[in-house]
Amino acid sequence: MTTLQHDPLAPAGAFGPAVGLSCRECGHEVEPSARYACDQCFGPLEVRYAFGRVSRRQIEAGPGSLWRYAPLLPVPADPGDRPVDLAAGWTRLHRADRLAAELGLRRLWIKDDSGNPTHSFKDRVVAVALTAARTLGLTTVACASTGNLANAVAAAAARAGLRSVVLVPSDLEAGKIVTTAAYAGTLVAVDGSYDDVNRLCSEVAFDHEDWGFVNVTLRPFYAEGSKTVGFEVAEQLGWRLPEQVVVPVASGSLLTKVDKAWRELGELGLVEATPYRVFGAQASGCAPVAAAFDAGLDVVRPVKPDTIAKSLAIGNPADGPYALDVARRTGGAVADVSDEEVVEGIRLLARTEGIFAETAGGVTVATLRRLLAEGRLDPAAETVLLNTGDGLKTLDAIVDRVGPTATIPASYDAFQELGL
Amino acid sequence: MSVTVRVPTILRAYTAGAAEVVVEAATLADVVAALEGAYPGIGGRVLDEQGRLRRFVNVYVGDEDVRFADGLGTPTPDGCTVSVIPAVAGG
Numbered sequence: 001m002t003t004l005q006h007d008p009l010a011p012a013g014a015f016g017p018a019v020g021l022s023c024r025e026c027g028h029e030v031e032p033s034a035r036y037a038c039d040q041c042f043g044p045l046e047v048r049y050a051f052g053r054v055s056r057r058q059i060e061a062g063p064g065s066l067w068r069y070a071p072l073l074p075v076p077a078d079p080g081d082r083p084v085d086l087a088a089g090w091t092r093l094h095r096a097d098r099l100a101a102e103l104g105l106r107r108l109w110i111k112d113d114s115g116n117p118t119h120s121f122k123d124r125v126v127a128v129a130l131t132a133a134r135t136l137g138l139t140t141v142a143c144a145s146t147g148n149l150a151n152a153v154a155a156a157a158a159r160a161g162l163r164s165v166v167l168v169p170s171d172l173e174a175g176k177i178v179t180t181a182a183y184a185g186t187l188v189a190v191d192g193s194y195d196d197v198n199r200l201c202s203e204v205a206f207d208h209e210d211w212g213f214v215n216v217t218l219r220p221f222y223a224e225g226s227k228t229v230g231f232e233v234a235e236q237l238g239w240r241l242p243e244q245v246v247v248p249v250a251s252g253s254l255l256t257k258v259d260k261a262w263r264e265l266g267e268l269g270l271v272e273a274t275p276y277r278v279f280g281a282q283a284s285g286c287a288p289v290a291a292a293f294d295a296g297l298d299v300v301r302p303v304k305p306d307t308i309a310k311s312l313a314i315g316n317p318a319d320g321p322y323a324l325d326v327a328r329r330t331g332g333a334v335a336d337v338s339d340e341e342v343v344e345g346i347r348l349l350a351r352t353e354g355i356f357a358e359t360a361g362g363v364t365v366a367t368l369r370r371l372l373a374e375g376r377l378d379p380a381a382e383t384v385l386l387n388t389g390d391g392l393k394t395l396d397a398i399v400d401r402v403g404p405t406a407t408i409p410a411s412y413d414a415f416q417e418l419g420l
Numbered sequence: 421m422s423v424t425v426r427v428p429t430i431l432r433a434y435t436a437g438a439a440e441v442v443v444e445a446a447t448l449a450d451v452v453a454a455l456e457g458a459y460p461g462i463g464g465r466v467l468d469e470q471g472r473l474r475r476f477v478n479v480y481v482g483d484e485d486v487r488f489a490d491g492l493g494t495p496t497p498d499g500c501t502v503s504v505i506p507a508v509a510g511g
Contacts, residue, residue, distance in 0.1 A: 037506030039430040042476040202505045206429050216508050302487055318507040
């Protein structure tokens with residue numbers, strides 16, 4: 001495989017229905033390539049499509065993975081032109097009657113992305129980003145990560161036979177360091193915050209144009225992978241949209257892409273374009289988007305994060321302005337909850353639904369509860385909550401809060417004395 | 421005062437491909453003005469029509485994001501490095 005050195009371009013059709021990358025700020029457009037920022041105004045580039053006809057039947061006949069939506073993604077139509085991968089996506093949509101009853105909601109669903117190959121929604125974005133890397137002839141993939149992306153890149157690169165270079169903050173949860181290192185790529189722990197690591201990665205990317213930085217240089221493709229969460233929710237509901245959705249917000253990208261997915265499905269006639277409201281969830285120790293929402297601002301002032309929800313600890317969220325736009329346009333909101341509420345949220349979800357979420361899931365459950373209590377979310381409207389990751393990776397958050405009900409000697413009498 | 425500016429890939433068309441350039445400046449605003457003087461057109465890529473830093477540009481003086489300091493008024497001490505980076509984040 002040839003490694004292209006600069007601004008690699010690929011033949012027509014190599015990115016499926018994608019026809020260009022257009023700037024979200026000024027509309028300037030370039031060919032699909034490893035570019036991510038507009039050279040006119042620095043605005044983020046986003047994939048623009050010319051979709052052909054796509055039917056429900058065609059999607060339903062596809063594989064039980066996110067690749068059933070390949071006709072709606074910037075990827076080659078032929079699976080043989082994509083890297084060997086981990087078959088991410090098509091996670092369960094779990095009807096959460098017990099949690100709904102506890103919260104006083106009529107109907108609640110949990111889209112449980114902890115069921116992905118490396119136990120978070122990041123397997124989706126990585127699948128699309130690694131496909132772009134292959135199309136562009138890049139054989140090293142890299143990222144800056146708060147942990148889940150690190151897992152996903154290291155694992156998918158191992159499976160695809162690519163070299164991976166992953167940069168993470170050195171104070172990440174042990175569970176996320178170990179579960180990245182196990183895949184034996186290059187893992188660089190950086191003494192600094194995620195925002196520091198992200199900045200470093202961006203600067204490294206300037207001089208490593210033969211590497212694919214999945215969430216920097218390949219970001220336009222990467223971000224499209226998040227649409228598949230939205231596609232799946234709609235298909236699993238029987239090709240219709242819910243009335244409300246609650247999404248955790250770190251960079252803000254996932255929230256904007258769920259909205260994009262539902263708009264595309266409506267435009268393509270795959271669902272009826274019924275109204276929905278999008279709510280964002282942040283931890284109070286890193287809530288720059290919620291603060292901007294409350295203040296009525298359309299710019300997001302960066303913060304220095306201090307929260308147990310490390311996977312959401314992005315103090316300078318690049319897609320924050322667009323997440324605000326979506327929340328406001330749809331009649332939703334962005335709210336935040338304390339670390340104490342996050343822990344309670346994790347325990348509530350586990351206790352009522354048998355789903356053990358990571359801290360980001362705790363943030364989302366707790367924000368749902370808060371929005372209901374404040375009357376900002378309609379208890380009568382069908383609601384979907386996104387659980388983006390697995391509690392096994394963030395045991396630190398609750399290790400001091402849960403434990404054995406009792407510890408006893410191995411004797412029948414001791415057990416009897418418990419009076420269970 | 422001598423300031424080293426780390427130039428992002430998308431602005432290197434203005435600097436004949438140079439990844440770093442040196443300018444004389446006392447504040448970030450001076451840095452941008454000096455860059456515009458040396459490389460006409462580059463200032464309008466970094467600043468909007470009102471002369472503010474564009475929404476999707478992150479600028480650092482040393483290790484400090486200037487939005488935590490004084491924006492374009494942030495001092496640029498002799499020998500410091502200014503980094504101009506497109507805003508992307510998420511991981």
